Amino acid sequence: MKSGRLSIVLLVAYLLLCMPGLVSAIPPPDAAACKISCTVANIVEWSEPSFPGIDLGSLTAKNKHAIGETILTLYTNGDVTITADNSNTAELSFGPHTLLTRYKLKYDGFAAKQTGSRPTAWCSFDTFLNKGTNIVHIPADGAVEVTLSVRASIKKIRPENSGQYNATQTLTVCWKS
Numbered sequence: 653m654k655s656g657r658l659s660i661v662l663l664v665a666y667l668l669l670c671m672p673g674l675v676s677a678i679p680p681p682d683a684a685a686c687k688i689s690c691t692v693a694n695i696v697e698w699s700e701p702s703f704p705g706i707d708l709g710s711l712t713a714k715n716k717h718a719i720g721e722t723i724l725t726l727y728t729n730g731d732v733t734i735t736a737d738n739s740n741t742a743e744l745s746f747g748p749h750t751l752l753t754r755y756k757l758k759y760d761g762f763a764a765k766q767t768g769s770r771p772t773a774w775c776s777f778d779t780f781l782n783k784g785t786n787i788v789h790i791p792a793d794g795a796v797e798v799t800l801s802v803r804a805s806i807k808k809i810r811p812e813n814s815g816q817y818n819a820t821q822t823l824t825v826c827w828k829s
Contacts (some may be wrong), residue, residue, distance in 0.1 A: 654714045695794075696732050696825050699725035703823075708804050711751075717805040728767065728787065729794050731828040736781035737821055743777045744804050744817040752805040755780040760797035762788070774793050774803060777819070786828055798823070 708718035726732075736742065736755065744751040754774045762768035767790045770782065787796060800821065806813070 654670045665705070692729065693756040694730050694827070695699070696726070696827065698825070699727065703800055706800075706802055708802070711804065711806050711809065713809055716807070716809070717803060719801065719803045720800050721801040723797050723799045726796050726798050727794055728789055728796070728825070729790050732787045732825050733784040733828045734781060734787060734798070735784045735824050735826070737823075738778045738780060738782050740820045742780070742819055744814070744819040746815040746817045749815070749817070752807075753777040753819060754803045754805075755821060756801045756803075756824075757781070757785060758799045758801070760799075761786070761790075761793070765793065766790055767793045777821075780821075781823075784824060787825075 655658070678746045703722045703724045706720040706722050708720045711718060726734075734757070742753065742755070744753045745782075754776055756774045758771035759768035762770055767787065769787050770784055772785055775781070800823065802821070804817070
């Protein structure tokens with residue numbers, strides 16, 4: 653009987669030595685949470701400082717109008733409005749002479765998954781986007797290609813109105829109010 657008790661005592665001692673967690677009672681892990689935030693600033697910017705230039709070629713007695721276009725990418729992470737310069741700077745002119753100058757915009761997207769807007773209609777330089785056109789931002793699509801088109805016309809070509817006509821159209825983007 654003594655050997656049976658001794659065996660039990662040795663077994664218990666062995667178990668206690670092999671499993672120190674039973675004796676020392678290690679406390680369970682404890683967690684602490686930390687809330688983290690970061691704000692991405694609102695952005696609205698053109699990919700370049702200006703659109704590539706447009707060369708409409710020559711107007712002639714047989715070809716009294718010309719159309720050209722240029723494209724620039726607009727980056728935004730919110731809804732914005734584009735307005736245009738409606739001053740005489742946006743009208744094709746040469747000295748005292750001017751050409752009938754009209755503009756329009758179109759975009760590479762305007763759907764459920766693409767930032768953009770509906771295309772605008774042709775408008776005279778002095779009324780083009782005077783109330784602005786809205787670009788709707790779609791999350792996960794922060795870029796839209798904006799195509800600026802210009803159309804020049806002349807009623808009658810005369811020797812006194814021949815020459816190189818120039819204009820500069822400036823598009824300004826601001827947050828939609």
